[in-house]
Amino acid sequence: MSAPSDLAVRVADRLGGLAGPWDVFAERSRRFEIHLNGLTVELTRGPIVLEGYGLRLLRAIDGQTGIGYQASTDPSDEGVRAAVEDAEKFARFNQFPAQHPELPSGRPPVGTGVTIVDPALWSNPSGSLEGFAAALLAAFEGRNGVVPSFSSVKATLVETSIANSAGLAHAYPHTVVETEVAVKAFGGPEGRPPGEYWFTNIGRRLDSRPLPALAADWSRFAEDARHAGSTPNGEVPVVLPPEVLAGIVPNVLRFQFGAAARLRGLGVESASSVGIEGLDIVDDGLLDWGIGSSPVDDEGTPQRRRGLISNGKVSELLFDVLHADALGAKSTGSGARTSGIDPSASVSRKFTRRPMPDASTIVIPAGDGGTDAEVIEQVDDGIWVQQIGWAEPDGLSGRFGGEIRIGYRIRHGKLAEPVRGGTVGGVVVAREGAPSLLRDLLVVGSRPELVGSLSSPTLLIRSLPVSGDGPPAATATP
Amino acid sequence: MTLDSKSLSTAASPPLRGVVFRAWSGTRWVETAVSGLDERALVGAGESLESQLAAGRSGSPPPGPSATTVGSFDTAPRRPMRDLGTEGALAWVREVFRWLTDVPTIKFARVSLNWADEERYYLNTAGANCFQRLNRVHAGVVPVAIENGRSEFDAYSIGRLGGQEALDDISEATARRVSEGARSLLTAKAPPSGLMNVLLDPGTTGTFAHESFGHGTEADQFVRNRSYLQPLLGQTVGPEFLTIVDDGSIPGGWGSIYFDDEGHRSQRTPLVDRGRFVGALHDRGTAFALGATPTGNTRRADFLGQAFVRMTNTSVEPGDWSFDELVSEARDGVLLERWVSGMEDPLGGRMQLKVLKGHRIENGKVTDLVSAMALSGSVLQFLRDIRGIASAEHRYIDAGFCGKGYGDMLPVGDGGTYLLSRALVGPS
Secondary structure, eight states: OOOOOOHHHHHHHTTTTOOSSEEEEEEEEEEEEEEEETTEEEEEEEEEEEEEEEEEEEEEETTEEEEEEEEESOOSHHHHHHHHHHHHHHHHHOBBSOSSOOOOOSOOOTTOOOOOOOHHHHHOHHHHHHHHHHHHHHTTTTOTTEEEEEEEEEEEEEEEEEEETTSOEEEEEEEEEEEEEEEEEOOSTTOOOOEEEEEEEEESOOOOTTHHHHHHHHHHHHHHHHTOEEOOOEEEEEEEOHHHHTTTHHHHHHHHTBHHHHHTTOSOOTTOBOSOTTOOEEEETTOTTOTTOOSBOTTSOBOOEEEEEETTEEOOOBOOHHHHHHTTOOOOSOEEOOOSSOHHHHHHOGGGSOOEEOOSOEEOOOOSSOSHHHHHTTOSEEEEEEEESOOOOOTTTOEEEEEEEEEEEEETTEEEEEEEOSEEEEESSOOTTSOOTTTSEEEEOSOOEEETTEEEOOEEEEEEEEEOSSOOOOOOOO | OEEESSOEEOOBOOOOOEEEEEEEOSSSEEEEEEESOSHHHHHHHHHHHHHHHHHSOOOOOOSSOOOOOEEEEEOOOSSOHHHHHHHHHHHHHHHHHHHHHTSTTEEEEEEEEEEEEEEEEEEOTTSOEEEEEEEEEEEEEEEEEEETTEEEEOOEEEEEESSGGGGGGSOHHHHHHHHHHHHHHTTOBOOOOEEEEEEEOHHHHHHIIIIIIGGGGBHHHHHTTOOTTGGGTTSBOSOTTOOEEEETTOTTOTTOOSBOTTSOBOOEEEEEETTEEOOOBOOHHHHHHHTOOOOSOEEOSSTTSOOEEOOSEEEEOOOSBOHHHHHHHHOSEEEEEEEEEEEOOTTTOEEEEEEEEEEEEETTEEEEEEOOEEEEEEHHHHHHTOOEEBOGGGOEEEEEEEOSSSSOOEEEEEEEOOEEEEEEEEEO
């Protein structure tokens, strides 16, 4: 692999004698895509090439910091000059309550490497995608009444570089893979309408090895959706696998533990109790294959593991450079140029956004609950939620909720009939004394999986409100 | 520009310029794209495309006729946002912030104001050569009320094609009402749960039209045999007074465009006409496959994004009920207000709509305020259960953003008036 693009350094060289503090965050990305309609390739895209940088100036104004920011896709002398002029203009208007923000300097320590590049994908992106698509289709061969109605796989090869007025110059490559597969089950003598399981994931690598097993699971979920019964109504013990938790937990914790919330009087309170005794949750910026992992954050501060919750209590918050200064702390390497709206933009168009405190990968460590089957054994009457339409967690209130697209009734410690419809919801983090997902954790499974920006085992929640049109479940909890 | 209780942030989006090339290989579309308009970048993208085409087999001609639109189209607002200047915009943001935070218990507030001047060219080998300039304005407020350790927020936003006149939609009275909304949520009761009569406010009706119904009318889902609506084309799906349209030609609409990203002019496309499902949204490929005509709904998020069949402004047309008549007709149920989101299920035909708040309806009267709710159920059953739609005086088209799969976010308008039906209500 060749050295990653040093665009940030090339832009920094054009800044001449620009007064600091300033930093430049740059990306060169190449994107490749394959889109399938059924078993046919309907569109190939790539390379989709995007090269750009964001220039940030920090200016002392009336005891505060004026932040000037401008992004550009033009690295020429003229383009950089225009970006500087715009950034200086905006710095005069903007106010942030930091007084002496310190940008990181020097090179990050060697040896804190993190695996975030799929080498086969990097060296042969089109061929790797074609191989993955072929393996995906092969995984469905011989399955009667099941077809991937559409699917896509998108790979982005990104070269990130950062330079600043304190002398930092760093560059690293990373890969991002987005997969989407809609599996349809149809046919049969009963004349039932078709059922679907819609899988999406964002990760760091193309790995076709688990596809046969995944295809079997997806096919079963799609078939079960065709004859699923009603979801019960009431407060119900609920088992949530990592696929579902990934759509709930990170979005709440990233806000609640972010210093931006703290600065504004929102979010969790220091040392407050937010989870069960013994619960530890960390944000790991160096987790191999983590979608938020990188050797340094988007301001150049070395990444690390951050203990957010220790023994059920708030332990550490997430700081970038500016919020650290405003609150008298040090950056935790959590300066991220992410977007809450567009997940794919969070990993390949970062140069268009300013850094804010954010989480990398939320890690809920393995507990002693055992396998999924052993977690289920702990439930007499409840439900396993396999997929929620969109849990849409709200960071501020901590609430989440959405329609159960496919789930299973649990009866006497075993998975029973499939259920569908109705909503399940709750609160991830609540003030002391109020019920919440982290406070009502009953069993923590022993087999964590990395899904999106969460690594977690399956969790059993004592009870969550479920609104279905089926009869109420027995409310007894183990 | 974003002002909150602790910081002011002003920045210009990067002037992203770029080109996407698309060509038919004989069996599939092939695309390359590049940021920048310099010759080196363009030649490189062109060569990448040619190398892929050379590797492809010969086959059929591209599906459907190419657009031949020629012309230049411009929003041309009378009071462009750029004339407001940074100082003027800042003054507006500060004033709205003051209105929001004058309300007791509002401890935090955020005001955002964004505008974008977007220019799109479309050219093809059939002679299409068209240009459009779209001036989009979007503003939003989020006041947060905090008391006794409990925090609640309300939100309101506006968006349209145009200029400074869009800002008139956020008045002092509006801002204070939103703050009072956040404050009142501090004492809101828990929402009801179960199957009940539901009265949707205009924004929530629009979200239903877009998310729950509209996604099933995107004809790429038909080609994939992935729409529960496909077998129902031409059939009655709702009451005679129900009409749902997608209209990308609404002047000033947040989701309006002059032509789509295949060069076809935007238009008004009836989806449901007096209760009958009559139409789908097409690009040239789906139109060719299904014997229809393109409807001007091919959209890319930008030159880096894929061209899909997408909605523009999707709405339920007004009926002739008054609000009070709908409440009386509901008798018992819940009024859902301030939509948050919706989620499509094109094959299964299920729906998920989330709102920030609502009110109980008891004995034909609007009563207690209740907190966030989610609505679910079968879209077709919901359509069959529609009992009334309010008149045009309540009509409103909200400004939303829609993704397709991961990302590819686009501005879309979702509109309607109050609509009474029946669905499952649960926690959010």
